[in-house]
Amino acid sequence: MGKIIGITGGIASGKSTVTNFLREQGFQVVDADAVVHQLQRPGGRLYQLLVQHFGQEILLENGELNRPLLASLIFSNPEEREWSKQTQGEIIREELTALREQLAQTEAIFFMDIPLLFEQDYSAWFDETWLVYVDCDIQLERFMKRDHLSKEVAESRLAAQWSLEEKKKLASHVLDNNGNRDQLLDQVSFLLDGGEHDDRD
Numbered sequence: 001m002g003k004i005i006g007i008t009g010g011i012a013s014g015k016s017t018v019t020n021f022l023r024e025q026g027f028q029v030v031d032a033d034a035v036v037h038q039l040q041r042p043g044g045r046l047y048q049l050l051v052q053h054f055g056q057e058i059l060l061e062n063g064e065l066n067r068p069l070l071a072s073l074i075f076s077n078p079e080e081r082e083w084s085k086q087t088q089g090e091i092i093r094e095e096l097t098a099l100r101e102q103l104a105q106t107e108a109i110f111f112m113d114i115p116l117l118f119e120q121d122y123s124a125w126f127d128e129t130w131l132v133y134v135d136c137d138i139q140l141e142r143f144m145k146r147d148h149l150s151k152e153v154a155e156s157r158l159a160a161q162w163s164l165e166e167k168k169k170l171a172s173h174v175l176d177n178n179g180n181r182d183q184l185l186d187q188v189s190f191l192l193d194g195g196e197h198d199d200r201d
Contacts, residue, residue, distance in 0.1 A: 003109040004100065006125060008117035009132035010164045011157065012143035014177040014184060018132055019113050021185050025192070028110040030099050036092055040065055045091050053083070075160065089120060100125065118170050119162055130191065131171035133164050134178055 007029075009015035019029045039046040042063050050058060050065065054073060060066050074080045096112070103110045114122050123129060134142070136158075144154045168174055173191055177184045 002104050002107045003127045004104065004125065005109065005111050005127060006117050006122060006129045007111055007113045007132070008115060008129065008167065008171070010134075010139060010161055010167070012139055012146050013132045013134045013164060015113060015115075015132045017177075017181060017184060018130070018175060018188055019111070021188055022111055028103055028107050030096065030103070030110070030112040032092070032096060032112065032114040035095050035099070036088075039091065039095060040067075045095075046088055049087060049091070053087075085120075093120075096122075116161075118167050123170065128172040129170070130173045130175055131164070131167050132175045132177055132184075133168060134176075136163065136165075138178055139164065 007015060007018060019031065022029050036046065038044060040050070041047060047065065050070065054070070058066050058070050058073070074084045096114075100112065112122075112125070114120075117123065117129060140151070140154055140158065143149065143158065144151060147154070149157075175184060175187045175191075
């Protein structure tokens, strides 16, 4: 059984910078969001489930899901949010389990990028969990800039996730992304070397 490391963070905390770097280093990284996207394509398991539940109005003319509409239907209604968490969550977990078992056969070490790793109780899957962390004011600023959002909208979306402070208490390692990209990736390299100091340039 290989070593499995879970990576998580918050919106705009810099998680993709870390996962892109790991892929460049030749590591396998399972992206939970990409898995969900795949399942929500026409013919996918989640696609069928969502159309059955919400009806044809959540589809665009080309048959794809209208994601913004779907998000607003789910996030504006606590009952729908609970339904989504239970039913979609179960299928996503099954798919991620299959990928995890498959990679564990061939990889000495691999990573799984799961945005809601702690919220949806995936911690027990991993030998280590890495949290990409930023201070909340920097996170808010980056999120507003990245998605062109007003402060109010950005704050309400961030409030829907656990705060990075809460996640910090649960993670095995915290990658501090308050600085620049090189400083962040130096911390990743340090952990990949087993926490040993690396004197190479």
